[in-house]
Amino acid sequence: MSGFPLRLAGLLSAGLAAITLGAAFVAQYGFGLAPCQLCLWQRWPYAAAILLGLAAWRNQALRPWLLALTGLAFLATSGIGGFHTGVEYGWWKGLESCGGGSTAQSLEALRAQIMAAPIVRCDEVAFRFLGLSMAAWNAIWGLALAVLALGFARRAFQEAA
Numbered sequence: 001m002s003g004f005p006l007r008l009a010g011l012l013s014a015g016l017a018a019i020t021l022g023a024a025f026v027a028q029y030g031f032g033l034a035p036c037q038l039c040l041w042q043r044w045p046y047a048a049a050i051l052l053g054l055a056a057w058r059n060q061a062l063r064p065w066l067l068a069l070t071g072l073a074f075l076a077t078s079g080i081g082g083f084h085t086g087v088e089y090g091w092w093k094g095l096e097s098c099g100g101g102s103t104a105q106s107l108e109a110l111r112a113q114i115m116a117a118p119i120v121r122c123d124e125v126a127f128r129f130l131g132l133s134m135a136a137w138n139a140i141w142g143l144a145l146a147v148l149a150l151g152f153a154r155r156a157f158q159e160a161a
Helices: 006-030 037-058 063-088 107-116 134-160
Strands: none
Touching: 006 037, 006 063, 006 134, 037 063, 037 134, 063 134
16 A cells, blocks of 8 residues: 555545445346345445545645545445444344335325335345345445555655654
């Protein structure tokens, strides 16, 4: 990591976040794996990491701070992924929005709500790779990206001092 040009660290972080977010969309739209609420929440930090990484690439003065924020965005998605993994494995209860709960006031309203949207439960694994769910892989990958971005941030702070 010490030989990688810091001016490209933000671009690398943004690119890896974009590839990851793109893979989630391919899984959803290409392979029909509908996301649950927690799956959707795991995507937002990647969008933030893309913006922060691009800003770090373009702004040398703020680069250390922007890289640190990029690393925190990756930590956020890793944390959400870890929570989601725990819900999938039954270690703890998920959110109300994960179970397909309803706010319908009548039987007809409930029927209309059910027919309008597919219910995707957060505690059911849609796909496993090498024995781990996509949420578990996201927790691992997000942590790896956080280590990378925070390592770049540390180096940027050292070089700025």
